[in-house]
Amino acid sequence: MKPLKSVIYSDIPRPDRALLARASEFGVADLHGALGVIAGRMCLMGPSMRPIAPRQRLCGPAITAWNYPGDNLAIHAALNTAQAGDVLVFTNGGGHQGALWGDVACGFAVKKGVAGAVVHGAVRDTDAVRELGFPVWSTHISVEQPDKRGPAAVNVPIVVDGVLVEPGDIIAADADGVVVIPQALLAKAVEGAEARAANEVKVRARIAAGELPLDILGLRTVIENAGIEQIKGAWKDDL
Secondary structure, eight states: OOOOOOEEOOOOOOOOHHHHHHHTTSOHHHHHHHTOHHHHHHTBOOTTOEESSTTOOEEEEEEEEEEOTTBOHHHHHHHHHOOTTOEEEEESSSOSSSOSBOHHHHHHHHHHTOOEEEEEEEEOOHHHHHHHTOOEEEEEEOOOOOBOOOOEEESSOEEETTEEEOTTOEEEEETTEEEEEOGGGHHHHHHHHHHHHHHHHHHHHHHHTTOOHHHHTTHHHHHHHTTOOOOSSOGGGGO
16 A cells, blocks of 8 residues: 555546436435445435535536645645546545635636535535535535645545545435445446336335335334234323
């Protein structure tokens, strides 16, 4: 393993465009569920990672930037390497010191066609960013002035809100949260999401026809096999 150092890599591994387009058709819930219990949970950022505006969504490859706490030099270097459709993913360890993202950088990102930003740390100028229509998820909002001195690392593996993000990983985000899909799991996630979406169409049709979710999902058998006692009556009657 190479020693850790300040470094800026200009390129990232890029996913198959057709698979990426298919992934973009689905929400975080379906993609997360399609990854399975273990990978799905490992790839899902925590609930503190929230969108700064309603009805935001994105899906694209990650441009990563590690920032020293209180500093945001790395985000400017990352923005310089980003291409249209990329997702900027930043961390300073998750602290609120030194805003990582604001309206000036955001304006340039919009001009480049960047898909959005996921910030493990603070953002500011949120009203202006919303007016620009640029999707942003963050764990903090703070106007605290950042330094621009480094150290910095761009397009290297980083940990963002507890999730490993490697350059080129697919970032999918919406109102429900943010999921990170390694390229090796992208086909599985897409195929699983398509199957889940098709099944949900059938389930909704059966509910509309009068069936109960308990029966459609086979949960009566699950309850019985779990040994859960079912009692007719109120809990006070059982005292």
